[in-house]
Amino acid sequence: MRDNEAKALELPNTNGLLHRRVFLKGGAAIASIPFLAAGVSAEDRSAPDLVPEWTREPGAGMSPYGDRSHHEADVQRNVVSQPGTVGSGASRTPLQSLEGMITPNSLHFERHHNGVPEIDPKRHQLLIHGMVKRPLTFDLDNLGRYPMVSKMLFIECSGNSAALLAENPVQASVGELHGLVSCANWAGIPLSSLFEEAGVDPAAHWVIAEGADAALMSRSIPLEKIMDDGLLALYQNGERLRPENGYPMRLLLPGWEGNMSVKWLRRLKVVSEPAMTKDETSKYSDVRPDGKSLLFTFPMGVKSVITSPSAGMALRDKGIYQITGLAWSGSGRIQRVEVSADGGATWSEAALDSPVLPKAMTRFRMGWNWSGGPAVLQSRAIDETGAVQPSREAWLAERGRNAVYHYNAIQSWQILQNGDVRNVYV
Amino acid sequence: MRDNEAKALELPNTNGLLHRRVFLKGGAAIASIPFLAAGVSAEDRSAPDLVPEWTREPGAGMSPYGDRSHHEADVQRNVVSQPGTVGSGASRTPLQSLEGMITPNSLHFERHHNGVPEIDPKRHQLLIHGMVKRPLTFDLDNLGRYPMVSKMLFIECSGNSAALLAENPVQASVGELHGLVSCANWAGIPLSSLFEEAGVDPAAHWVIAEGADAALMSRSIPLEKIMDDGLLALYQNGERLRPENGYPMRLLLPGWEGNMSVKWLRRLKVVSEPAMTKDETSKYSDVRPDGKSLLFTFPMGVKSVITSPSAGMALRDKGIYQITGLAWSGSGRIQRVEVSADGGATWSEAALDSPVLPKAMTRFRMGWNWSGGPAVLQSRAIDETGAVQPSREAWLAERGRNAVYHYNAIQSWQILQNGDVRNVYV
Known part of the structure; x- marks a missing residue:
């Protein structure tokens, strides 16, 4: 890690957010390990005793319908069913473990009201x-x-x-x-x-x-x-x-x-x-502060969330990290995503992966040079209709605490001094 | 099936290819079944004895990592390994059973030269x-x-x-x-x-x-x-x-x-x-007709193939069908896909699903009113560099029969009188 290189990429007064150049060209030493193996040059890396055991014997064959590596078995949907039921409940997509814009079918979220029926496709009409x-x-x-x-x-x-x-x-x-x-x-x-x-x-x-x-x-x-x-x-x-x-x-x-x-x-x-x-x-239906309900609130609001770093993760050392997450809107394309590293005091525009499509997930990214000091990471999405993702405070002021649907406020992740990441309200 | 409606959508002299309107609005009776259940009105469909057994009892619960329906078990990669080896060979994606532009991970094609190594991700560098x-x-x-x-x-x-x-x-x-x-x-x-x-x-x-x-x-x-x-x-x-x-x-x-x-x-x-x-x-390396080889022929050519109808399928009756397939080019975006129902005598432009992305699959579609008579279906892709997918004849004339790589010629599917679909050279 060379501090001066990272510093040169920082956007001023943003608590370390980095210029987009870091996505295009790199140029800063981020986390590589200099090759310093004792008694062997990089050129000798293919020497037999340095070749791992999995390279020394033929591997497994092809398969008709593949499965993931057993090393990835911990990446799971989080299953919660209502007490006393089997199939009334939900399982949630492990967003913290995923990348890109697609959710693999095995990890698509579930929400059922009386379980998954076993349907014969030949008889269904x-x-x-x-x-x-x-x-x-x-x-x-x-x-x-x-x-x-x-x-x-x-x-x-x-x-x-x-x-x-x-x-x-x-x-x-x-x-x-x-x-x-x-x-x-x-x-x-x-x-x-x-x-x-x-x-x-x-x-x-x-x-x-x-x-x-x-x-x-x-x-x-x-x-x-x-x-x-x-x-x-x-x-x-x-x-x-x-x-x-x-x-x-x-x-x-x-x-x-x-x-x-x-x-x-x-x-x-x-x-x-x-x-x-x-x-x-x-x-x-959305219960309002006065106890009456809004019926037929169909479109999902503009929303985003940083998936990494996020709660439960830990930064191991100060230096450069990628901030990445997902943005979406029920009203069309994501126009822009802004990221803050100082709890909303300043906002900088994130890079968006292509394609940016209407009513689809958009992956956003921002480089960040963590100083080791206090930081609160947030993202804020704006869609093509001009709708802006609200703060939690603004959302609560408008909707009240009786509503349990359509929560789309800004998520705040606090980075503690030791690198741990926590969910906070700011 | 009302013949006059289908006829009204036909592009003239194309052996039944249909106007794009069929994708936007429908309007022709294609293959629906009039509701004619004896002794019960459509409104009574929810009567208990008409509700299938899977609706009458609670379904299965959520799962941490889902699997597909056992009814889909026949959709498999086609595995072929070289004699005497386990992991030297290939497995092929069942394009005939898939839709959209994404290949699910379990069905992504494989090509290995000595099997799939069992790598410890913590030790790999x-x-x-x-x-x-x-x-x-x-x-x-x-x-x-x-x-x-x-x-x-x-x-x-x-x-x-x-x-x-x-x-x-x-x-x-x-x-x-x-x-x-x-x-x-x-x-x-x-x-x-x-x-x-x-x-x-x-x-x-x-x-x-x-x-x-x-x-x-x-x-x-x-x-x-x-x-x-x-x-x-x-x-x-x-x-x-x-x-x-x-x-x-x-x-x-x-x-x-x-x-x-x-x-x-x-x-x-x-x-x-x-x-x-x-x-x-x-x-x-690509062996040419004169026995010499071309080395370093890196980009894949512009290509397309109709995935439905395709060999092994059968049309059950004359009338409207969807012709659909995939197009791609190693040089950029697909500009246009043309479809022929008369073995290349006439070509009509297919509809492309969004998004159309560089170096990605593009799904194309064309409606077709099969008269019940002879037909040969073909697709021809053109990419943004202007490269046109060649006929098989032209490809062979240029590359000869020693080459086994980079085959990107037009595929022809013949529809027999009985509706069976066959691979043919035209």
């Missing part, structure tokens, strides 16, 4: 009925002939990050706090084409979506959204949907709260008024 | 040495502090599609024929930043990359490519690299033949001349 000229059913074979589309889309549970409403900061990983959000390459059939085929009554304005799970999870959806970008999703990151993501078919409403993207979809009923189902009255 | 000021080593902990970048990138084995050189058309699935190509969201460290830190001698022009597998897979790489967009990849579709993709770290050279993206990377030696390793002389 989707019915479109109600205020239509021709009630229609579709099975997987038929659907295979329809024109499809694929898109990168995030799904976020509207209850994500609710732990941040606690009076005192909960010490848990970023995945445990914010991991009810994931992003995948979804492929399926635009619902507009199936609805055009059924022939929708012009007096219809809503659609009731019903899942084939034992909860018969049901939501009312504006017909306009279905016709705009509603998707009947059949594939997730290339392969068929995973069972916990609605196999063999799910509704997908880009940018809207996750529970509306009804999994194991069996029925879309076209109607004139919302149905006021149990799932949109007992849950998924 | 990368050495950068040779013509540098400071030989450096890096382990996973150190690398975790470096600024990273993530990108969607395809990797294709230069031996992909070599079965198409056979005298007579091989009848096999599109995955078995063309499945040595996959696409993922890769994240890692730009090698330029590690090389800047090591301090490269201005007289150096090449880098020898060596893997930690028992084959010590080694290739010579122009330093310019390393500094341009060479990546030390650590993550694949969000999670750590899979063992068969180089866990814990691999070289990734966007757009270049797959074997150069050396897996299990242990050494990058900076040199002045290429090393003429076994892996670039005995293999991966």
Whole structure:
């Protein structure tokens, strides 16, 4: 570590945030280890006694469907089920262990209301009925002939990050706090084409979506959204949907709260008024400070979170680190992400990985030269509509403490003198 | 199926290719099933005796690391190892069963020269040495502090599609024929930043990359490519690299033949001349008709293939189908994909899914109204440099029959009268 090189890259008065040059060219010694093995030159590195045992014998063969290394077994979803139930609860994506913009299918978050049904894909059908000229059913074979589309889309549970409403900061990983959000390459059939085929009554304005799970999870959806970008999703990151993501078919409403993207979809009923189902009255309505509820708060707000460094991690030494995280908005593309290393006193613009896509995760990055002194790291996302991610204080002032959905405030990570990272309210 | 609706969408004289409107709005009856259940109205669909058994009882719980449905177990990589070896060979991605642009990690193609080494990530190191000021080593902990970048990138084995050189058309699935190509969201460290830190001698022009597998897979790489967009990849579709993709770290050279993206990377030696390793002389050089070889043919050509319908599938009835496939180029973005339903007599422009990214897979789609008569389906990709995917005839005329690498000619699928799909040369 050469301090003068790192210093030369610092943005002034930011508590060590670094110029973007560090991403393009490097140039500062960050954490490499000079080659100093006793009695052997770098050129002799291939000498037999320096070749590890795994290089000395033939390796394992190919496999039909691969698995990850057993060394990665600790990277898991955090499973929490409601007492007395098996499948009513959630599992959260371990955001602290992931990189890039895609969530691998095995780690996509789950939220179920009565477990994952074991559906026979040959027998499952989707019915479109109600205020239509021709009630229609579709099975997987038929659907295979329809024109499809694929898109990168995030799904976020509207209850994500609710732990941040606690009076005192909960010490848990970023995945445990914010991991009810994931992003995948979804492929399926635009619902507009199936609805055009059924022939929708012009007096219809809503659609009731019903899942084939034992909860018969049901939501009312504006017909306009279905016709705009509603998707009947059949594939997730290339392969068929995973069972916990609605196999063999799910509704997908880009940018809207996750529970509306009804999994194991069996029925879309076209109607004139919302149905006021149990799932949109007992849950998924936002209780305001005065005790009344907001119904039908569909789009997820603009949001970001630093995934590294984050709570539970520790910086081992002062010097250069990468600050990275994810940003997303239910209203479109991420326009900009700003990072602060001084608890919000100053903000600097982060680099964004390509592609930056509407209603998808965007990975942001910022170099940082940690002085070893006190620091609070924050990120703040701005989307293409100009919406700015609020501070926790502003969010609470507007929504109050009765609300448990749609928390999208700025997350603060404090770096302690010893390098430990903690969840704090600032 | 209402024939007049489908007819109204046809592009004239194309043997049934359809206007793009079919993707946007539908409007033609494709393959839906009118709801005609005896003695029950569509509204009564939720009557208890019509609710399937999986809806009547609570489903399964959440899981820390999910798996796919057992109903999908037949979707597998096609494993072929060289006789007498375990890990020398390849497994191919089942392109016929996938959708979108991402290949799930468990189905990413494999090509190994002496198996998959079982590497302890805590002990694995990368050495950068040779013509540098400071030989450096890096382990996973150190690398975790470096600024990273993530990108969607395809990797294709230069031996992909070599079965198409056979005298007579091989009848096999599109995955078995063309499945040595996959696409993922890769994240890692730009090698330029590690090389800047090591301090490269201005007289150096090449880098020898060596893997930690028992084959010590080694290739010579122009330093310019390393500094341009060479990546030390650590993550694949969000999670750590899979063992068969180089866990814990691999070289990734966007757009270049797959074997150069050396897996299990242990050494990058900076040199002045290429090393003429076994892996670039005995293999991966292109033998020309006159018996001489072309060395160092790095970028993969512009290419596309229709994945559905494709060999081994069968159309069950005349009417509307989706034609879809993948296109990619080692030289940049896909500019356009054209589809023919009449063996190349006419070509129509296909729709491309977003995002269209450089050196990544692009999904293309075209609606088609099959008359039930003879048809040969083809796709032809054009990239942003203007390069056009050649016909098989043109490819053979230029490269001859000794070459087994870099086959990128147009694939032809014949639709037989009974709906069966076959690989043909036209």
